[in-house]
Each structure stands twice: as C-alpha cells, then as structure tokens.
Amino acid sequence: MNADLLALATLFTKVGLIAVGGVIALVPEIQREVVEVRGWMDAHTFTTLYTLAQAAPGPNLLLVTLIGWYRAGLAGAMVATLALLLPTSMLTYILSGVWQRLRGAAWLEVVQNGMNSVTVGLIAAAGLLLVRSSAVSVVAVLISLATVLALLFSKVHPLWLLAGGAVLGALGLV
Amino acid sequence: MPVRPSPSTGTPMPSVWEISKGFFTIGINGFGGVLPWARWMMVEQRKWLTPDEFIDMLAMCQLLPGPNICNLSVAVGGRFQGVAGSLAGLGGLLLAPIAIVLIAYTLLLQVAEAPVVIGALHGMSAVAAGLVVALGIKLAMPLIKKRDFAGFACTLAAIAAVGILRVPLLPALAVLMPIGIAVQVLRVWRQS
Numbered sequence: 001m002n003a004d005l006l007a008l009a010t011l012f013t014k015v016g017l018i019a020v021g022g023v024i025a026l027v028p029e030i031q032r033e034v035v036e037v038r039g040w041m042d043a044h045t046f047t048t049l050y051t052l053a054q055a056a057p058g059p060n061l062l063l064v065t066l067i068g069w070y071r072a073g074l075a076g077a078m079v080a081t082l083a084l085l086l087p088t089s090m091l092t093y094i095l096s097g098v099w100q101r102l103r104g105a106a107w108l109e110v111v112q113n114g115m116n117s118v119t120v121g122l123i124a125a126a127g128l129l130l131v132r133s134s135a136v137s138v139v140a141v142l143i144s145l146a147t148v149l150a151l152l153f154s155k156v157h158p159l160w161l162l163a164g165g166a167v168l169g170a171l172g173l174v
Numbered sequence: 175m176p177v178r179p180s181p182s183t184g185t186p187m188p189s190v191w192e193i194s195k196g197f198f199t200i201g202i203n204g205f206g207g208v209l210p211w212a213r214w215m216m217v218e219q220r221k222w223l224t225p226d227e228f229i230d231m232l233a234m235c236q237l238l239p240g241p242n243i244c245n246l247s248v249a250v251g252g253r254f255q256g257v258a259g260s261l262a263g264l265g266g267l268l269l270a271p272i273a274i275v276l277i278a279y280t281l282l283l284q285v286a287e288a289p290v291v292i293g294a295l296h297g298m299s300a301v302a303a304g305l306v307v308a309l310g311i312k313l314a315m316p317l318i319k320k321r322d323f324a325g326f327a328c329t330l331a332a333i334a335a336v337g338i339l340r341v342p343l344l345p346a347l348a349v350l351m352p353i354g355i356a357v358q359v360l361r362v363w364r365q366s
Contacts, residue, residue, distance in 0.1 A: 058271020
C-alpha cells in the first residue's frame with residue numbers, strides 16, 4: 001500500500017470513529033487535517049469539493065470520497081470511503097442488538113442532549129469555516145447571508161438555492 | 175447481534191434485494207439531506223418500521239460514531255437480514271451516489287478553467303456555506319427556547335474551540351462532551 005493510501009486510511013478511520021453528529025460536524029476537523037496540517041489542498045479546493053458533494057445526490061459522506069479521489073484517484077476514493085465506514089458500520093451492527101435493551105432509558109436522553117449541545121457547535125463552526133473560505137467577493141458573502149435568511153424564514157428547497165447560486169456565479173456576478 | 179423480527183407493521187420481511195432497492199431510492203433522491211427520504215421510504219412507502227421504531231433507530235444511529243444515514247442502513251438492513259442485509263443497505267445507499275459524484279467531478283475537471291464554471295462554483299459554494307450556517311442556527315434554537323443557557327454556552331465553546339481556535343477535534347470533544355453531558359445531568363437534577 002502506498003503512502004498516500006495509508007495516510008487516507010488512517011486519517012478517515014480516526015475521523016470516522018470520532019464522528020458525532022454526522023459528517024457536517026466533521027468538516028472543521030477534516031479541513032484542519034487536509035488543508036492546514038497535511039497541505040493536500042488549499043481551503044478553496046476543499047470548499048469546492050464540499051460544494052460538489054453537497055450538490056450531488058446522496059449522503060454528505062461523499063466529501064470524503066472526493067477527498068480520496070483528489071489525493072489518490074479511484075483507489076484513494078475507495079480507501080477513504082471504506083476507512084470511514086467499515087469501523088463505524090461494524091460498531092453499529094454489533095450495538096444495534098444491545099440497543100433493544102437500552103432504548104427508552106431516561107439517562108440516554110440526558111446524554112444525548114449533552115452531546116447535541118456540543119455537536120450543534122461543531123456544525124455552526126463548519127458553517128463559519130465554509131463561509132470564510134467561499135467568501136471570494138462581497139457578493140459571495142451576501143449570497144451566504146441570503147441563503148441563511150431564506151432557510152430560516154421560508155420553506156424553499158435547498159436545491160433551488162444552489163441552482164440560484166450557480167446561475168448568479170455563471171453570469172459572472174460573484 | 176441484531177435480533178431479527180419481521181416488521182412490527184405487519185408487512186412481510188424485506189429481502190436482501192428489497193433492502194438494497196429501498197436504500198438505493200434514498201441515496202439517489204437525497205439532495206440536500208437524506209433523512210426525510212429515509213423516513214418516507216421506511217415508514218410510509220414500504221412500512222418496514224413504525225414511526226416510533228424509526229425515531230428509536232435514528233436516535234441510536236445519531237449516538238453512534240459515523241455518518242447517521244449509513245449507520246441507519248446498517249442497522250435496518252441487519253435487523254431484517256443480518257450481515258447480508260447490512261451490506262445490501264449500505265451498498266444500495268452508496269454505490270450510485272459515489273459513481274455519480276466521481277463522474278461529475280471528472281467532467282468538471284475537463285471544464286474547470288472556463289470562467290462560467292468557476293463562477294458557478296463560487297456561487298454554489300457561497301450557498302452551500304450558508305446552508306450549513308442555517309442548519310447550525312436551526313439546531314441551536316431549541317436550546318434557547320428551552321432557556322438552556324448552560325447548554326448553549328457549550329455550543330458556543332465548541333464553535334470557539336473548533337471553528338476559531340482550530341483545536342483538533344479529539345481533545346476538544348474529550349473536554350467538551352463530559353461538560354455538555356454534566357450540564358444536562360445538572361439541569362434534570364435541578365428540575366426534579
């Protein structure tokens with residue numbers, strides 16, 4: 001196994017096992033590792049990969065697939081995806097039997113609320129980092145702001161907003 | 175190991191093939207969030223789970239490490255068909271989206287220099303970033319509504335540590351998770 005694949009395997013195994021609150025909550029950590037610590041790509045490329053993963057159908061996990069592809073081609077995509085999924089899937093498989101006995105326990109809800117209060121912060125941090133690295137112009141920041149307002153105060157589907165952003169950008173306005 | 179009851183909704187037990195088909199529809203429909211589709215497919219369309227069972231399984235999958243929807247495919251597939259069901263769920267969910275995103279990325283590289291494409295990506299990135307900020311705000315609202323300001327302080331601490339100070343996630347979680355849980359334990363204890 002070459003060094004790139006090994007690095008992808010170890011990074012995403014580690015990241016997967018501390019993935020609380022879904023892949024978006026992991027964005028700050030993944031960006032820190034692949035942009036700041038390892039220098040595999042710049043923050044702008046990272047944001048582009050994130051956007052592509054978001055615009056494609058399917059789970060947010062595709063970000064990890066794309067990072068693997070960017071770093072080491074098809075083998076990299078497969079190694080990164082499996083490194084994230086295998087340990088966590090095995091854990092889920094084994095624990096879903098035990099869960100039947102834990103479900104509904106009062107302390108579980110308390111633990112979950114405690115974890116939620118932290119993971120919400122991770123997601124907000126991901127948002128801040130993505131806004132910062134996508135802020136190529138004043139218009140880009142205004143688009144981010146308009147997106148936040150649209151999502152908070154209307155029921156518009158996110159896909160329409162992405163399409164709108166693409167059109168504005170293609171017209172050279174961003 | 176998962177026990178394997180037939181669905182409590184009274185529908186016949188889904189086969190490995192049906193599990194992979196079900197999760198395939200979730201994967202390719204899941205633009206901007208797969209969970210609403212997951213609930214629709216499993217509870218309303220195919221009636222594999224009751225609404226309560228769905229919430230219960232989702233809670234487990236959110237508690238465990240890993241992508242929530244992938245965990246859900248493993249847990250639901252495993253519940254009905256063991257290891258083969260888990261693999262069918264995970265494979266059904268992921269194979270098509272992975273192929274689509276890799277093909278899209280390869281095509282994108284062909285035209286990556288075109289100003290129209292660069293501009294479009296800039297516009298979409300700004301929207302994608304805004305979507306995450308909005309998600310963070312929406313998820314934080316219940317804390318404020320419950321007047322759980324200590325819990326909200328944990329949220330702010332996580333933003334500062336991971337988003338601003340750029341502390342690695344593992345030590346940040348090692349400190350913040352116990353505090354976050356302790357805050358909720360105290361809250362329950364004070365209310366009772």
